[in-house]
Amino acid sequence: MLIPPGVRTRPRWALAIIEGAPARVVKLVVAGHGARGAVDPAGLSLPPTPAHLQACAKRLDVGAVIVLDAGVIAQVAAEVESHLTIDLDVAAQGLLLLRALKQRSGKGVWSDPPLLDLLPAPAFDPLQRTFDLLIPDDSALTAYVIDNDRARVAASVIAVKRGGDINEVASHAALGDAISEAALARDWTTAYKRVNRAVGERFARPCVSLFVERATVDKIIVGPPDTLGREMNARRLIIDPAPTWLLGLLGGATVAAVAQRGAMALANLLPQGARDRASDLADRARTAMKESGANPFAMLGFDPIELWLTLRHYYRPRR
Amino acid sequence: MPLFGAAMHYWRTPRALWRRALDELAGLGVTVVESYVPWSVHERAAGTYDWRGDRDLGAWLDEVHAAGLVAALRPGPHINAELTCFGFPDRIVRDPDIQARAAHGGPVWLPAPPRAFPVPSYASARFHDEVAGWFRAVGEVVAPRQWPDGPVVALQVDNEPQMFFRSGAFDHDYHPDALAAWRAASGDDDDAPRAWSPENAATCARWVRWKDEHLADALTRFGAALDRAGLDGLARFGNLPPGEPWFTDLPRLERAVGGPVGIDVYAGAGALAKVRRRALHLVGSTAHLPLVPELGCGFVPYAPPFSDDDQRAVTLALLAGGVRGFSFYMGVTRDRWMGGILDEEARPRPTARWVGRLLAALAELDWTALRRRTRVALVLSRADARHGLASSVLDPLPPIVGELMGLGAGGSAELARDPAAALHRRWFDAAARALDLAQVPYAIVDEGAGLDRFLAHDAIVVPTLHRVDRALWKRLGEAAAAKRVVVIGPQTPSFDEWGEPLGDDAALPRRAGFMRPGSVDDLAGLADDLAALAPVDDWYVERPAGILASVFADPAGVVRALFVTNPGERAVTARLVVPLATSLRDALGEEVLTEEQGVVAVAVTAGDVRMFRVFQKK
Numbered sequence: 001m002l003i004p005p006g007v008r009t010r011p012r013w014a015l016a017i018i019e020g021a022p023a024r025v026v027k028l029v030v031a032g033h034g035a036r037g038a039v040d041p042a043g044l045s046l047p048p049t050p051a052h053l054q055a056c057a058k059r060l061d062v063g064a065v066i067v068l069d070a071g072v073i074a075q076v077a078a079e080v081e082s083h084l085t086i087d088l089d090v091a092a093q094g095l096l097l098l099r100a101l102k103q104r105s106g107k108g109v110w111s112d113p114p115l116l117d118l119l120p121a122p123a124f125d126p127l128q129r130t131f132d133l134l135i136p137d138d139s140a141l142t143a144y145v146i147d148n149d150r151a152r153v154a155a156s157v158i159a160v161k162r163g164g165d166i167n168e169v170a171s172h173a174a175l176g177d178a179i180s181e182a183a184l185a186r187d188w189t190t191a192y193k194r195v196n197r198a199v200g201e202r203f204a205r206p207c208v209s210l211f212v213e214r215a216t217v218d219k220i221i222v223g224p225p226d227t228l229g230r231e232m233n234a235r236r237l238i239i240d241p242a243p244t245w246l247l248g249l250l251g252g253a254t255v256a257a258v259a260q261r262g263a264m265a266l267a268n269l270l271p272q273g274a275r276d277r278a279s280d281l282a283d284r285a286r287t288a289m290k291e292s293g294a295n296p297f298a299m300l301g302f303d304p305i306e307l308w309l310t311l312r313h314y315y316r317p318r319r
Numbered sequence: 320m321p322l323f324g325a326a327m328h329y330w331r332t333p334r335a336l337w338r339r340a341l342d343e344l345a346g347l348g349v350t351v352v353e354s355y356v357p358w359s360v361h362e363r364a365a366g367t368y369d370w371r372g373d374r375d376l377g378a379w380l381d382e383v384h385a386a387g388l389v390a391a392l393r394p395g396p397h398i399n400a401e402l403t404c405f406g407f408p409d410r411i412v413r414d415p416d417i418q419a420r421a422a423h424g425g426p427v428w429l430p431a432p433p434r435a436f437p438v439p440s441y442a443s444a445r446f447h448d449e450v451a452g453w454f455r456a457v458g459e460v461v462a463p464r465q466w467p468d469g470p471v472v473a474l475q476v477d478n479e480p481q482m483f484f485r486s487g488a489f490d491h492d493y494h495p496d497a498l499a500a501w502r503a504a505s506g507d508d509d510d511a512p513r514a515w516s517p518e519n520a521a522t523c524a525r526w527v528r529w530k531d532e533h534l535a536d537a538l539t540r541f542g543a544a545l546d547r548a549g550l551d552g553l554a555r556f557g558n559l560p561p562g563e564p565w566f567t568d569l570p571r572l573e574r575a576v577g578g579p580v581g582i583d584v585y586a587g588a589g590a591l592a593k594v595r596r597r598a599l600h601l602v603g604s605t606a607h608l609p610l611v612p613e614l615g616c617g618f619v620p621y622a623p624p625f626s627d628d629d630q631r632a633v634t635l636a637l638l639a640g641g642v643r644g645f646s647f648y649m650g651v652t653r654d655r656w657m658g659g660i661l662d663e664e665a666r667p668r669p670t671a672r673w674v675g676r677l678l679a680a681l682a683e684l685d686w687t688a689l690r691r692r693t694r695v696a697l698v699l700s701r702a703d704a705r706h707g708l709a710s711s712v713l714d715p716l717p718p719i720v721g722e723l724m725g726l727g728a729g730g731s732a733e734l735a736r737d738p739a740a741a742l743h744r745r746w747f748d749a750a751a752r753a754l755d756l757a758q759v760p761y762a763i764v765d766e767g768a769g770l771d772r773f774l775a776h777d778a779i780v781v782p783t784l785h786r787v788d789r790a791l792w793k794r795l796g797e798a799a800a801a802k803r804v805v806v807i808g809p810q811t812p813s814f815d816e817w818g819e820p821l822g823d824d825a826a827l828p829r830r831a832g833f834m835r836p837g838s839v840d841d842l843a844g845l846a847d848d849l850a851a852l853a854p855v856d857d858w859y860v861e862r863p864a865g866i867l868a869s870v871f872a873d874p875a876g877v878v879r880a881l882f883v884t885n886p887g888e889r890a891v892t893a894r895l896v897v898p899l900a901t902s903l904r905d906a907l908g909e910e911v912l913t914e915e916q917g918v919v920a921v922a923v924t925a926g927d928v929r930m931f932r933v934f935q936k937k
Contacts, residue, residue: 030726081421081425082423086437
């Protein structure tokens with residue numbers, strides 16, 4: 001469900017390997033749906049600038065193009081392996097790899113879309129501390145997505161945090177004997193309370209429990225930032241319990257979205273100077289909020305909400 | 320004894336539930352229960368082992384015996400079982416003398432949730448000493464419980480031996496003991512190659528094959544250690560991880576193990592064509608029982624889930640390919656696993672319904688006595704694949720990465736700098752698809768299989784380019800001399816697997832036929848050509864194209880079972896031509912189909928397989 005529609009409907013992409021100075025393309029392959037395997041290396045023009053990558057994607061009719069220097073895989077493997085220790089968990093391992101790749105972005109690794117440039121690679125400690133701040137130990141996170149016709153549960157996850165780690169994960173199958181899937185899907189806006197009770201009895205006290213219909217998920221993913229709040233108000237999405245930090249974020253997003261819509265409506269009526277002053281004011285307000293410590297993601301060094309606002313571009317239908 | 324098994328991890332199942340679980344499995348028709356015996360679960364400190372409580376292997380085996388079942392054990396040393404560090408004790412994986420070495424000189428880390436760990440070198444003398452100590456401890460518990468005094472009938476030697484899935488040509492193992500073994504084998508004082516070099520292509524390809532030999536040597540040493548532990552009276556078997564057969568030398572590993580080496584299969588119904596092809600390779604190449612030691616029943620929580628329908632279809636696809644023994648993994652669900660035949664309380668899950676019906680049908684059919692009739696062998700040769708692996712632009716990543724990318728018929732070979740690798744894979748794929756299109760029943764025979772596997776067929780099809788394995792080429796000559804039809808092409812090979820001229824061995828097999836150069840893109844034409852290799856069967860699918868019928872006969876030649884496979888994405892009703900007076904009974908349901916004017920209409924949903932018992936009036 002979280003895969004961008006473009007990838008879902010056209011999961012075809014290209015990989016090019018280049019080497020030498022001046023660089024030449026030694027291999028260009030088209031992978032995925034309707035794969036063609038190795039194709040004429042002339043399909044990619046060098047150097048691998050954004051324009052050349054986009055032209056290659058269009059020429060080969062693929063959703064993404066990745067270009068690697070021939071030696072970069074061995075270099076990244078050696079670098080990551082030199083930093084691994086036996087007590088690192090999966091998240092820490094993934095961050096090591098992401099950092100090694102990001103260091104080579106534009107210097108051995110190129111892609112369209114430029115995901116490596118967009119994705120942050122925070123250090124593991126702040127990530128862990130933020131996780132600890134947001135989700136207390138001995139609590140459960142629950143998420144259910146219900147099919148639009150309310151016939152069944154499309155997806156469900158119950159995750160328990162203990163000792164700083166997610167150490168138990170289950171699906172609704174673990175509660176199926178207590179709450180039938182069909183009954184829950186049919187009346188989920190009230191039956192969710194029984195799910196929370198069962199999670200508390202069998203796993204841990206629920207900390208965040210989210211229940212939503214599938215169509216609403218799609219709407220939230222591509223809609224304006226306050227869609228989440230509006231869908232909650234309309235009871236098409238239920239987050240219960242919801243921690244204070246989450247409610248604060250939702251409130252902030254709603255205020256920002258209302259302000260943005262208002263500003264856009266006024267924009268046509270105001271002179272350019274007034275527009276610039278309003279925009280500057282909005283930026284300063286956002287910065288102040290971030291620096292006040294109220295933002296629960298302050299330790300991360302990046303704002304996941306802003307990251308999402310960037311990434312969701314890839315979820316919108318392509319023209 | 321039929322090998323219809325199921326996995327139960329005794330240490331993960333409360334002892335109080337052991338007997339109930341075993342009785343439930345036996346009641347469903349399971350004949351063999353298997354379990355890993357994990358080193359890290361039992362070792363408290365070097366040389367000190369805990370066999371108490373849920374870890375009491377001896378008591379569990381006694382319960383297996385009392386339940387009327389037999390046991391197959393898998394003491395490793397590699398276990399996986401979704402255990403942290405794959406069942407190796409921490410002290411083993413942390414020991415620098417034991418750790419495998421990557422081309423960059425450092426340890427080789429395997430990312431396996433929840434941690435990554437440095438894998439051991441299978442060449443390390445110290446590692447083999449430690450393994451021998453572990454096997455001695457296992458032997459003390461198991462030796463008194465060998466059949467007929469106890470339930471233990473078989474041991475698996477190691478688990479999914481494939482360099483810990485890091486099978487890139489120049490990834491590892493550069494452990495000093497491995498390098499010493501390479502120098503001894505190659506007769507070359509130089510270091511092993513650490514990257515592809517076209518000028519040194521033969522040495523690079525030899526390194527790839529040497530790693531197969533290295534694995535086989537390690538399995539031989541593990542087997543000898545089991546012998547010394549007092550476990551020499553048990554049957555031995557091995558298993559290969561899911562993946563393409565191009566990268567594992569199954570016949571060589573069977574010789575090292577001294578028993579069948581099967582394939583592990585975890586797949587969904589979307590992969591039926593691949594599953595079938597793996598089964599055809601196993602059945603065509605093994606010198607023993609075609610066995611699937613791990614047949615996915617449930618799934619690991621961090622991988623894509625498989626439905627019950629997926630697992631039933633995959634099981635039937637393997638049987639349709641000729642697999643004669645299997646073990647469901649898992650029989651009893653447990654931590655780090657979703658699904659299985661029984662739940663964690665040892666109660667039957669919905670899966671148990673079709674499993675019970677299937678096992679009953681197989682028992683009634685005397686399944687292990689039945690054989691699929693195949694007249695044509697399609698030979699899987701690795702000379703080009705080895706050069707492809709050595710010259711992969713993704714090295715040191717393993718070829719499975721290239722396979723998962725979905726690169727079409729050439730698979731990971733599309734990433735090779737050596738162009739013959741992908742072209743050869745495309746020709747092999749075209750020949751297989753053409754044989755399917757022509758409805759010619761065939762087996763896939765590995766180039767390393769014994770001559771008897773070749774001579775078991777009337778015709779042998781070998782896609783060839785400019786190089787061929789010299790031993791295979793000689794074997795084809797022997798097969799032709801024994802009046803088998805040999806078809807090669809599109810090129811006549813003139814070089815051996817190392818790029819040396821075939822010289823005195825260059826003569827073509829007698830009366831060799833050729834595939835036409837353009838046939839790789841003309842499947843219908845190739846199918847017409849290959850159809851001439853076998854007489855028209857009494858059983859075939861009249862329409863639609865793409866539906867496959869597999870017929871199994873008893874030793875007297877009487878057809879007893881039929882499978883109809885629909886690997887496509889749309890439901891169909893197939894018109895199946897059968898001999899007169901034939902009726903088909905669904906082996907897993909109630910439906911009975913009777914021929915009308917020699918035709919039976921069989922409905923098959925998308926990505927599914929149906930199994931029928933066959934009845935013919937005389």
